[in-house]
Amino acid sequence: MSEVRVLIVDDHxxxxxxxxxxxxxxxxxxxxGECGSGDVAVELAAQLRPDVVLMDLRLPGLDGVDATSRIxxxxxxxxxxxxxxxxxxxxIRAVAAGAxxxxxxxxxxxxxxxxxxxxxxxxxxxxxxxxxxxVNRVRGGEPQxxxxxxxxxxxxxxxxxxxxxxxxxxxxxATVKSHVMRIFEKLSVSDRTAAVTxxxxxxxxxxxx
Amino acid sequence: MSEVRVLIVDDHxxxxxxxxxxxxxxxxxxxxGECGSGDVAVELAAQLRPDVVLMDLRLPGLDGVDATSRIxxxxxxxxxxxxxxxxxxxxIRAVAAGAxxxxxxxxxxxxxxxxxxxxxxxxxxxxxxxxxxxVNRVRGGEPQxxxxxxxxxxxxxxxxxxxxxxxxxxxxxATVKSHVMRIFEKLSVSDRTAAVTxxxxxxxxxxxx
DNA sequence: CCCGGCATCCAACGACAGTTGGATATCGGC
DNA sequence: GCCGATATCCAACTGTCGTTGGATGCCGGG
Numbered sequence: 001m002s003e004v005r006v007l008i009v010d011d012h013x014x015x016x017x018x019x020x021x022x023x024x025x026x027x028x029x030x031x032x033g034e035c036g037s038g039d040v041a042v043e044l045a046a047q048l049r050p051d052v053v054l055m056d057l058r059l060p061g062l063d064g065v066d067a068t069s070r071i072x073x074x075x076x077x078x079x080x081x082x083x084x085x086x087x088x089x090x091x092i093r094a095v096a097a098g099a100x101x102x103x104x105x106x107x108x109x110x111x112x113x114x115x116x117x118x119x120x121x122x123x124x125x126x127x128x129x130x131x132x133x134x135v136n137r138v139r140g141g142e143p144q145x146x147x148x149x150x151x152x153x154x155x156x157x158x159x160x161x162x163x164x165x166x167x168x169x170x171x172x173x174a175t176v177k178s179h180v181m182r183i184f185e186k187l188s189v190s191d192r193t194a195a196v197t198x199x200x201x202x203x204x205x206x207x208x209x
Numbered sequence: 210m211s212e213v214r215v216l217i218v219d220d221h222x223x224x225x226x227x228x229x230x231x232x233x234x235x236x237x238x239x240x241x242g243e244c245g246s247g248d249v250a251v252e253l254a255a256q257l258r259p260d261v262v263l264m265d266l267r268l269p270g271l272d273g274v275d276a277t278s279r280i281x282x283x284x285x286x287x288x289x290x291x292x293x294x295x296x297x298x299x300x301i302r303a304v305a306a307g308a309x310x311x312x313x314x315x316x317x318x319x320x321x322x323x324x325x326x327x328x329x330x331x332x333x334x335x336x337x338x339x340x341x342x343x344v345n346r347v348r349g350g351e352p353q354x355x356x357x358x359x360x361x362x363x364x365x366x367x368x369x370x371x372x373x374x375x376x377x378x379x380x381x382x383a384t385v386k387s388h389v390m391r392i393f394e395k396l397s398v399s400d401r402t403a404a405v406t407x408x409x410x411x412x413x414x415x416x417x418x
Numbered sequence: 419c420c421c422g423g424c425a426t427c428c429a430a431c432g433a434c435a436g437t438t439g440g441a442t443a444t445c446g447g448c
Numbered sequence: 449g450c451c452g453a454t455a456t457c458c459a460a461c462t463g464t465c466g467t468t469g470g471a472t473g474c475c476g477g478g
Contacts, residue, residue: 012314015322018227084293105221112223146455159403160434174458177436182455184436191436193402194368200409201416207409355425371465383428387465391425393466400466 007050007077008034009041011059015105019054019082019112027126028112038062045071051120055099057083057090065093072098080119086129089204101125103105143186145204150160152179157196157205213329216286217243218250218276224314226261228291235322241248246273254280260329264308266292274299274306281307289328290297291316295338296412310334312320312415352395354413361388366405366414 016034021027033048038059057064068079099121102126110188115125155165166173189195199205222382225243232238242257247268266273279289309328313336324334364374375382398404408414
């Protein structure tokens with residue numbers, strides 16, 4: 001059997017260098033390319049036809065999740081997400097986008113190499129804390145927010161008042177309050193400020209850069 | 210002149226590998242050791258006597274800032290902080306602890322090597338965004354919060370109401386509101402939710418784990 | 419010394435947030 | 449079809465938030 005061809009996508013040169021060093025040392029794995037942005041990653045994946053793309057989620061330009069879904073839907077390669085954060089939002093979005101696995105950067109050289117080989121065989125690989133969060137989610141441990149509720153929550157995080165949110169979404173202030181109420185229930189909080197902090201902590205929302 | 214001896218401290222194996230690869234490729238720089246925790250870093254610095262310690266701030270066990278101040282006060286080596294975050298809080302604390310420089314992980318290979326050499330000569334090296342923030346701070350571009358205001362802000366982020374905060378700090382609700390008002394002015398916001406998000410974005414507060 | 423600047427405290431008013439209790443619509447399963 | 453579950457919408461009430469306008473004490477420079 002031939003060796004596994006890997007494309008590295010991460011915006012930190014040092015991390016790229018590290019991944020290259022770790023993987024090149026493994027027999028049966030070859031790093032065929034690397035880049036630091038999502039747009040270039042999609043392009044490179046199409047041209048280099050790697051078996052596995054090692055993808056960071058936080059990227060300049062095109063987001064890691066978007067790049068993942070494009071590469072997966074093009075069917076060119078399996079995408080193995082490798083990121084620092086084990087927040088719910090990122091995990092869900094990455095898996096939904098079609099990622100084959102989700103590793104944390106705390107991973108050891110051995111775990112990393114094993115995960116790349118597994119991904120090349122089409123197997124799903126999840127880091128232990130990641131798997132735990134997914135199970136939690138599936139069992140309904142943390143109810144998910146509806147689309148409308150997410151919009152309202154985003155507005156709240158942006159510091160908008162209920163009347164402002166109502167004008168923005170073309171609904172009455174009373175309706176906004178109703179959504180806010182349900183958001184509180186689902187997040188187990190009792191005011192908007194706490195809602196924002198737990199949403200940030202769970203990765204449901206992202207801080208404005 | 211002899212070569213620069215470097216100790217790498219970072220809890221991510223992949224990042225350590227990357228730094229080692231980048232620095233080892235440079236002439237005149239030798240990586241003499243690496244570790245993934247603050248306690249071990251202090252010990253290794255004492256035994257290996259490196260010229261420069263490359264230090265991540267987020268470490269398990271002993272914090273990167275604490276490790277920095279110990280190593281600097283022992284006079285064993287210059288400490289070059291290398292981290293992902295350019296938040297005000299971290300920068301200030303690291304510089305106060307005696308760090309010789311502050312680099313971001315977005316740095317290129319060239320910047321990294323240049324910074325290590327400069328640190329070995331005792332020069333101060335700051336990444337551009339970091340320098341900007343420090344200048345900003347010194348010029349008063351971002352007014353800093355008083356002790357009391359920070360306490361109140363922390364309570365707000367924890368989702369407490371003004372009456373609750375008042376009971377907690379043994380002051381009247383009216384006084385709490387007055388502090389909240391000044392926090393809004395200093396952060397250029399007009400409600401508590403926005404205050405929390407910009408405080409988080411600026412690194413004034415940290416998210417509860 | 420006195421003064422401006424700042425941190426800390428307080429009270430009363432108007433606007434908004436959070437609560438209660440609904441109405442309507444859609445969707446999947448018995 | 450009918451039913452429960454869920455998403456979406458709305459109105460009136462109560463308490464809190466944010467605003468205005470002030471009082472006190474501390475510190476460093478003119």
